[in-house]
Amino acid sequence: MYERFYGLRERPFNLTPDPEFLYLSRTHKEALNRILYGISQREGFTAILGDVGTGKTTLCWSLLGRLEGNVRTALILNPMLTEEELLRAILQDFDVRAGKSHPAPPGGFEQAAAYESGTGWTRSLSRKDLLDELARFLLECAENDVFCVVIIDEAQNLPIHTLEQLRMLSNLETAKKKLIQIIFVGQLEFGEKLKLAQLRALNQRISIRYRIEPLSRRETREYIYHRLRIASAPIDLTFSRAALRIIRRYSKGYPRLVNIICDRALLAGYSERSFLIKGRMVAKAARGLRGRAEFRRTRPLTAGALATAAGFLVVALLATLLLWIWRWMPPIDLQALRAPSPTQAMTRGEPPGRPAEADKPSVVEERPSGSIQDGAKQPARPPIQFEPSETLKERVQPAAPPLPEASSREVAVTPGREPLARPSGSRISEGPLVVQVHSLTTQQQLDWAIAQLRQEGYEPFYRVEDSWFVVYVGPYTDARLAEETQKDLVRRFSPTAFVRPPPQ
Template sequence: MYNDFFGFKKKPFTIAPDPRFLYMSERHRDALAHLLYGISSGGGFVMLTGEVGTGKTTVCRCLLEQLSSNVRLAYILNPKLDAIELMATMCDELGIEYEPGEKSLKAFTDLLRDRLLENHEQGLNTVLMIDEAQNLSVEVMEQIRLLTNLETNERKLLQIILIGQPELQELLAKKELRQLAQRITARYHLKPLSLKETASYIEHRLRVAGIQRPLIKSNAIKQIYQASGGVPRLINIITDRSLLGAFVERRNTINEAVVKKAVNEVLGKYEEKRQPRAGQSRWWFVAASVVFVILLSYIIIKQFLKPTDLSEKQQLVENSQSETLSSNKSNAASHSGTLLAGTMTNDEVATQFWQEQSWDRTGAVSARNLFALWGVNYYPYQSGEPCEYALNYNLNCDSGRADWAYIKQLNRPVNLKFSTETSGQFWGTLKEIDGEYLVLQFADNEVRVLPRRLNPLWQGEYQLFWKAPDGFSEHAKKGDSGATVRWLTDAIYSIDQVNISPADYFSQKVEDWLILFQMENGLVSDGILGKHSVIMINNHVVANIPKLINELSTSQRGAQ
């Protein structure tokens, strides 16, 4: 519709995988290199994961184009098969004939073994590639693993490539698939594009479509990046809708306003500002009057009540709560969401946390609960050490000592280490701060408690997960350059709309901004980007991370 208006030879932003528009970012090239290495390494499994729309299919197509002539490929696009159907599909892909209606796994296995041996003798490499592998059942996964037992003294006869969404990693974390997981020789998780890569991606597709002039303003590209999260498929959809919007408004360039409208339409964030209906303002006046009368009545009643009356009533409520909690100690299932009374001893509080459950002495169960808040399945005693396992999901560990104010500043769910003289040490997960109350998870039991009630049990030890920018090691400081600095300047623009150039150099202007940010957030104001600075910056620029307090308003930030 808009091709003639802008002068395109072809539509630049479709979601179809047109090879003419192929753009291989650095991370796509890394993913391709991992797959090629896996194929040439001589056996086992290779795994490529990535979120929906990050370009896994693009990498697969590039892989297929670069396969050497000595590779025989079985490519399975629909993995929702049982074991028999999987074996039959492999035979079909490799040109192996079998009896119609064959239902014997042994018969299929024998046919595949003979073909694999034949290919090996001819110097051919046989590869099985399965797309959308997160949809495979455990039973089919186990059958695939058994196929890798077909081997000679020197090498495996079958190479297997698994491609899927992050749920594939969770599937392979199951106990019954641990043998398969141990055979993965190369794995790569494809991340979304960075801001710089997003700009290059958009410019590349515009050039291929026949446009050489700057069509989309830099601030509009930043807005596309922020809305899409760097996911190529979303970039295409948002940019396509932006071009359509500019065409409708007869604009020759795309600015932030056009992109904002496109984002609202594509992602469903548009909320119509409704005008009050006729007579609605009169009803608001009536409602406000009723509220005023109720408040006035409350003030008058409170004024005439004796202080002793109030204190007696308050004491009755506290006694009633204490008795209720004491009477329910034996019923573990009834305590979800319990408010802990202030009359308990430290050991009674600890017992109330756990009830009849096994106490988490090592932190493994709390690690499972903390991973769950990040959308990751963790299996204690099967998945390895939590901090090492977290790296598979691009998470990092942070541990140390802090107080409640600093924990609130970090604004991440944390595992806390508690102890009493009688009960010993145990771990729990602080998952939310709800007003003045802390919401904690102890195995399967959730409790709500005031911070002061935990002070005798918690000595400040914590552990949390956080996301690091690309290229981040320990810190970044003035004079540095690279991907981490680009991430920081993008964040500066997102938070305060300050455009810094060059974007990948840690200049004096970047240091000045960071020092001010650190001062506002209770950090050491040294102008060095460390992990806690990253965590607190992410509070403002990353939406899809778990937080103790879901929203930090601008006014809150200024008050901190």
């Protein structure tokens, strides 16, 4: 219908196994080379396997035209035969004439000629007689240096007893060479059938095996334009990239499905008078073939794609979890885990887990202070000097006198820091107090802890004690305020934070 419109010599995507249109993909070319090698080396059995619609029959027809003149072939396209019928079909395809032991029946000359040239003379022969005639013919061919090849298409349909009969044919040989070669061409099920215990003898004799694969994306494109070129298509008859993509996606590279889709797509292009076959034309053709209202534009996810996607998702979740832990979890305070209780530490006037080092000078880094409530910056204060002999009990005074009524909501201000509001009845010490928060081992941990405390409105400082970075918050002149700050730090940062006198 569309041939005249496009100027085609014939339909380029016919389903007939025309060897002229054979496109040799990588696997088709390899299969053909292996068959020709087996014939040249007089191998006994060859098995070529492939899924439905991969072009096996077309390869068989192409093989017939590539063999040399000293090779005689018998092509069996319908193997669903009994043992006797298969032998008769082989003799007929080899064009074996009736021998002297099987004279023609009485009748005219024309009847005798038809009898000798046809298979009528084989109808009355037994299986043994058929084998004898085949052996006689093969010996005559061997004397004339002619090799005989039997090609059996759709080999998966061969019954087991017929396969065993074919194995017996391989025994027709001389001491030097084989008299016949049998080539099995079938679907993948034939390979599974050969694994049966009844066929293990035949399976061992198959010396050449190969599997034809579907076309790749590049090969599908080349296959389409190869058939258009053989059909004398004009140069402006093309398929768009989207069309080629959809053809490969739907056909999975099987030549038979490619032919069907392309034929329907050309018909759709003819109806629109277009020499450019577009993706929607191919999708429309595919919908008609699949018999459903919609054609999926997205490639179906395979098991491998699903596994890959699941792996990426798991990795992303783990990375997010580790990032969250690194961002919000404080570093482990190993010194605090080994330190004594806060009460014992305050009684001794030394940091938990550390003996007092009166003879070793320490460096205290002072930080600009700010409000706990609103984080307001305050001017830097000079370092505070403390007497080593002072303890917490010596610094705590009796309750301070009541504040004036007009300023009853004011709070005591620590030098360099605006503390939290002090509840009524709090006691103000004579000397300042600090809250020990962390004891860290690395500079990275120290920077992280200082940054976190400053972000929350505290003004931390630290000192180095025997290769430990000890982080403090304070000082406070109000013991109640120091205790409230310690409770807040225990809840939010370090469960081992405690109140103590300032470090020496």
